[in-house]
Amino acid sequence: MTIKVAPGSLFSDVFPIFEEDGITKHSGVVSFTTNLLKDGVVSVVPVTISEIGTAGDYKVSFTPNAVGVWIVHVFNTYDDVWWSSTVEAGYPDAFTETTEARISVAFDDSVPRLYMEAWLERGEVAIEKALLISCEVTLLDHTGAELFTETSTTPKDDNHFSLSHDLSLTGDRVYNLIVTIIDSVGEVVSYHSFGTVS
Numbered sequence: 001m002t003i004k005v006a007p008g009s010l011f012s013d014v015f016p017i018f019e020e021d022g023i024t025k026h027s028g029v030v031s032f033t034t035n036l037l038k039d040g041v042v043s044v045v046p047v048t049i050s051e052i053g054t055a056g057d058y059k060v061s062f063t064p065n066a067v068g069v070w071i072v073h074v075f076n077t078y079d080d081v082w083w084s085s086t087v088e089a090g091y092p093d094a095f096t097e098t099t100e101a102r103i104s105v106a107f108d109d110s111v112p113r114l115y116m117e118a119w120l121e122r123g124e125v126a127i128e129k130a131l132l133i134s135c136e137v138t139l140l141d142h143t144g145a146e147l148f149t150e151t152s153t154t155p156k157d158d159n160h161f162s163l164s165h166d167l168s169l170t171g172d173r174v175y176n177l178i179v180t181i182i183d184s185v186g187e188v189v190s191y192h193s194f195g196t197v198s
Contacts, residue, residue, distance in 0.1 A: 065130060
């Protein structure tokens with residue numbers, strides 16, 4: 001059975017190591033060889049293995065960093081046995097239905113400058129910096145005319161893209177924003193608006 005997780009989430013599985021009788025579990029194995037594949041290609045994502053107490057059960061863990069099928073192979077030197085587990089990294093349908101490129105804006109009329117913080121959510125969970133690729137924000141006036149487009153390819157540690165643009169805004173008007181964010185899954189476009197006052 002294939003286990004499913006969201007990219008960026010820790011995946012763990014447990015496997016036993018047995019004595020020669022094939023029944024009694026063996027504790028204390030510390031030497032392992034691992035091989036991690038993503039869609040059939042060797043991955044450099046770190047894999048950790050630790051024994052759970054002294055029960056002879058061992059936990060293997062890694063964090064898939066992109067959508068795809070991941071297979072981890074573990075070889076132990078005690079009984080010369082290979083063990084493997086498969087995980088599918090992706091977003092459930094429920095996450096996809098609530099995917100949105102979000103934005104928060106603030107305007108400083110003393111400069112004047114519009115500040116924008118944009119981030120991507122899937123299933124109300126913010127996508128982590130390591131999985132984000134780029135952000136584009138376009139501002140339209142009340143007639144639909146484009147006022148500017150700003151882009152960024154450098155998300156911050158808080159998983160947000162910070163953008164700004166110097167311009168004057170007219171009071172008592174509605175402005176529309178088109179926010180496009182690309183992550184390891186694909187492109188998400190969302191539409192937002194805000195109003196100014198005199």
